[in-house]
Amino acid sequence: MHILSDSEIEKQYLIADAIRDTQDLFPKLEQGQILVEHRTVMELPDTHNAMLYMPCLDLKEKLGTNKIISIFPDNPKLNLPTTQGKILITELETGQHKALIDASYLTRLRTGALSGIATHYLSRKDSRVLGVIGTGGMAFEQVLGILEVRNIEHIYLYNRTNEKAEIFKEKLIKFGINAEINVVKDVQELVKQSDIINCATRSNESVFDAIDLKQGAHINGVGSYQPSMREIDIKAIEQSSKIVFDDIDGAKTEAGEFIQAEKDGLFSFDHAYSDLQQLALGNIDGRTDEHEITIFKSVGAAHFDLAVGVGVFKKLLS
Amino acid sequence: MHILSDSEIEKQYLIADAIRDTQDLFPKLEQGQILVEHRTVMELPDTHNAMLYMPCLDLKEKLGTNKIISIFPDNPKLNLPTTQGKILITELETGQHKALIDASYLTRLRTGALSGIATHYLSRKDSRVLGVIGTGGMAFEQVLGILEVRNIEHIYLYNRTNEKAEIFKEKLIKFGINAEINVVKDVQELVKQSDIINCATRSNESVFDAIDLKQGAHINGVGSYQPSMREIDIKAIEQSSKIVFDDIDGAKTEAGEFIQAEKDGLFSFDHAYSDLQQLALGNIDGRTDEHEITIFKSVGAAHFDLAVGVGVFKKLLS
Numbered sequence: 001m002h003i004l005s006d007s008e009i010e011k012q013y014l015i016a017d018a019i020r021d022t023q024d025l026f027p028k029l030e031q032g033q034i035l036v037e038h039r040t041v042m043e044l045p046d047t048h049n050a051m052l053y054m055p056c057l058d059l060k061e062k063l064g065t066n067k068i069i070s071i072f073p074d075n076p077k078l079n080l081p082t083t084q085g086k087i088l089i090t091e092l093e094t095g096q097h098k099a100l101i102d103a104s105y106l107t108r109l110r111t112g113a114l115s116g117i118a119t120h121y122l123s124r125k126d127s128r129v130l131g132v133i134g135t136g137g138m139a140f141e142q143v144l145g146i147l148e149v150r151n152i153e154h155i156y157l158y159n160r161t162n163e164k165a166e167i168f169k170e171k172l173i174k175f176g177i178n179a180e181i182n183v184v185k186d187v188q189e190l191v192k193q194s195d196i197i198n199c200a201t202r203s204n205e206s207v208f209d210a211i212d213l214k215q216g217a218h219i220n221g222v223g224s225y226q227p228s229m230r231e232i233d234i235k236a237i238e239q240s241s242k243i244v245f246d247d248i249d250g251a252k253t254e255a256g257e258f259i260q261a262e263k264d265g266l267f268s269f270d271h272a273y274s275d276l277q278q279l280a281l282g283n284i285d286g287r288t289d290e291h292e293i294t295i296f297k298s299v300g301a302a303h304f305d306l307a308v309g310v311g312v313f314k315k316l317l318s
Numbered sequence: 319m320h321i322l323s324d325s326e327i328e329k330q331y332l333i334a335d336a337i338r339d340t341q342d343l344f345p346k347l348e349q350g351q352i353l354v355e356h357r358t359v360m361e362l363p364d365t366h367n368a369m370l371y372m373p374c375l376d377l378k379e380k381l382g383t384n385k386i387i388s389i390f391p392d393n394p395k396l397n398l399p400t401t402q403g404k405i406l407i408t409e410l411e412t413g414q415h416k417a418l419i420d421a422s423y424l425t426r427l428r429t430g431a432l433s434g435i436a437t438h439y440l441s442r443k444d445s446r447v448l449g450v451i452g453t454g455g456m457a458f459e460q461v462l463g464i465l466e467v468r469n470i471e472h473i474y475l476y477n478r479t480n481e482k483a484e485i486f487k488e489k490l491i492k493f494g495i496n497a498e499i500n501v502v503k504d505v506q507e508l509v510k511q512s513d514i515i516n517c518a519t520r521s522n523e524s525v526f527d528a529i530d531l532k533q534g535a536h537i538n539g540v541g542s543y544q545p546s547m548r549e550i551d552i553k554a555i556e557q558s559s560k561i562v563f564d565d566i567d568g569a570k571t572e573a574g575e576f577i578q579a580e581k582d583g584l585f586s587f588d589h590a591y592s593d594l595q596q597l598a599l600g601n602i603d604g605r606t607d608e609h610e611i612t613i614f615k616s617v618g619a620a621h622f623d624l625a626v627g628v629g630v631f632k633k634l635l636s
Binding site: 001003035037040042044045049051053055057059064066068070071072075078080083084086088090092094095096097100 | 396
């Protein structure tokens with residue numbers, strides 16, 4: 001039984017690996033080589049805490065993963081992370097359980113990879129300015145995902161608590177990011193400048209005003225994961241010509257602002273442009289117009305955890 | 319993250335521990351302190367192989383378990399076990415994952431504990447003779463469970479392949495079992511002598527004839543786990559006055575001979591005597607008549623895995 005911690009994985013399995021392994025997943029999904037079951041959610045009574053169990057099998061690689069993740073929203077008060085995950089990897093030739101690997105970094109990394117892939121297809125090729133709204137837990141790998149696919153020269157950072165954005169800036173510099181980085185106190189300034197906007201907040205209301213968007217902007221949203229949540233301005237949903245989801249079934253029950261937009265008659269999941277799989281496989285067009293507004297919304301799914309879990313196993317353990 | 323192998327658990331967590339921890343589960347079940355979700359079963363196409371995921375939460379102990387088990391029936395050809403299991407243990411105050419422990423021995427042990435508890439309530443107190451039909455993977459801990467609750471002086475062993483019964487006898491002697499042990503080639507001889515009969519086979523037909531049963535015999539069946547399977551004679555089901563299941567919902571879809579008996583109009587799950595929980599809690603009577611035939615049928619359930627998983631964690635790791 002191999003055991004890998006987040007810090008061991010972080011050194012050896014990078015955003016480029018995650019993007020490649022996620023891209024490789026899509027043809028396997030199309031060919032029926034990936035089996036996914038609905039995840040099991042168990043809520044702990046009288047708390048906001050929940051346990052999630054997400055099994056998935058890769059019949060081509062003959063490896064299965066089960067991500068077990070605890071979501072404890074009050075944990076930061078105890079100086080513990082909100083989400084704590086593990087992936088158990090099982091070899092499907094003989095049923096032997098081979099590895100238990102930490103899944104916190106990998107969950108952030110695969111989400112960054114998804115935004116990277118979507119941004120590759122949907123954003124303007126000449127995008128130079130990235131705006132980051134929300135510099136919390138998920139944001140760092142979001143930046144890595146965008147930098148992997150676009151030549152970003154300037155990064156704007158906005159966070160409700162300004163000091164956290166400053167700390168985030170230092171972290172980016174320390175990591176070796178070469179772009180110019182500015183922390184702004186006014187989100188409007190960020191939105192007006194940005195070719196690509198990444199939202200990763202737990203907000204219950206829009207974190208920007210669509211009126212400030214540049215023509216041809218692309219937006220990634222990875223924050224809202226409950227029907228009550230909003231971060232992307234519903235006016236932006238209304239204005240956009242292409243809305244792509246990582247997992248449309250998940251989005252229907254989790255992506256708060258889209259659920260609201262559908263209720264308001266401004267959007268329909270049935271008429272959504274399509275999902276990332278179709279985009280990445282070339283079955284639908286990416287950006288076709290320099291002026292269109294595009295949106296990618298991610299809620300996650302077990303097969304994306306499988307992609308990076310199997311990727312780590314193959315790169316580091318086999 | 320603690321890691322425990324089968325052999326480490328085997329030395330320190332014994333049948334008496336498993337019986338005690340399983341007994342302690344029943345009041346918690348009754349008081350709603352145990353949350354169980356339906357297990358997820360994923361079958362691998364074009365094989366007989368399957369992956370099972372069984373999550374369960376103990377709100378009293380504030381510990382959760384998820385048993386992940388692979389069932390690969392052709393594995394013995396490769397000299398590998400048919401079932402390979404792991405239990406991930408999560409602490410539910412903070413959501414921290416604490417241990418990954420082997421679950422092959424524990425699955426056998428908890429099944430032995432269930433038969434032990436049922437036998438305590440259902441068999442004659444003066445039972446002296448145990449008959450074991452099927453000396454394969456599950457049988458050893460079945461014997462341990464019975465010996466824990468009854469003063470067994472004589473054990474009869476029967477197996478389709480006689481040599482395997484001889485090896486099993488040696489294993490019992492080596493373990494320190496004091497009862498007289500006889501391997502028989504004729505199952506009828508075993509049935510006619512036995513006060514308690516334990517069946518643990520993968521048979522698709524009855525492994526004994528009910529006509530040979532002693533008055534007052536008690537039967538434990540842990541083998542059949544698919545609708546096509548039979549091991550307990552349907553005539554015994556018809557004759558018995560008390561039939562108790564470990565998990566009646568599971569039995570309805572898995573306990574082959576009972577499903578068949580219901581189809582034949584000889585038995586009804588709706589009128590089954592009750593389940594082990596009610597028996598162990600004293601809500602229904604155990605044996606009340608020296609002459610009645612009683613049956614306990616076990617198919618397993620996630621909360622029994624939780625009982626021993628949490629038990630190991632508390633005894634060995636906390």
